[in-house]
Amino acid sequence: MDNLVLGKTVGYADKYDPSLLQGVPRSLSRNEIHLPNPLPFEGVDIWNGYELSWLNSKGKPIIAILRCFVPISSANLIESKSFKLYLNSFNQSTFASVEEVQGLIQNDLSGCAGQSVTVEIIEYSAFSSLQLGDLPGILLDNLDISMEDFDISPQLLKTTDKYVEETLTSHLLKSNCLITHQPDWGSVLIKYAGKAIDHEALLKYLISFRLHNEFHEQCVERIFFDILSHCKPSKLTVYARYTRRGGLDINPFRSNFESPYTDIRLARQ
Known part of the structure; x- marks a missing residue:
């Protein structure tokens, strides 16, 4: 972790430089959470990059939106500041085509993650087809609760004996960067089948x-495993949509029974 550029003052590269990418072993946090092996979920980290640009063969700037899917079975997650610096290195670099840029990014991200990463580049001509959406489910945020302790507390979670299948959402998720302690704002969807989770306790x-x-x-992953351990649902999905920083948003999807959803861009994103 000491080798990461995160939290340090660095310059911006003006030419394409894949060496800027840095990975963080997923095992570090998974060992701390005591996740079992094999993992109790499958999933993907969905990244959107809104500041992708490069020069065409005539020196004219091209803009696009990047979308990539990093499998959670990869050895490393991709550190976000290094990802930002890497994408900025395209700004004054010349490439012959969108396909060349896509191929380079896919190869470089796969090398950093340690497993094949899927990359899509959305050209300007397709921007108008991108729409805002919302997470489905019962919104928890209108519940009239009181908070006295802001230490992370899985012991708050509790269930009743009633069996339900439901989807719950909240836009009140906030955590902080592990290194810089800058705020990370997110929305979260929890879909499960099993004993009914107390809504106020979950919020x-x-x-x-x-x-x-x-x-x-x-x-x-911590939210998933805490709910799985304390509430014991037979089916569980946890999907978070975080607001962007440096033109990048990260949207982790974890589930033990269903495939990742179509990328849903929320209003705060």
């Missing part, structure tokens, strides 16, 4: 992350 649990320092991907 308090999610809000208890407010002072917690951990990367986005690690927070979602």
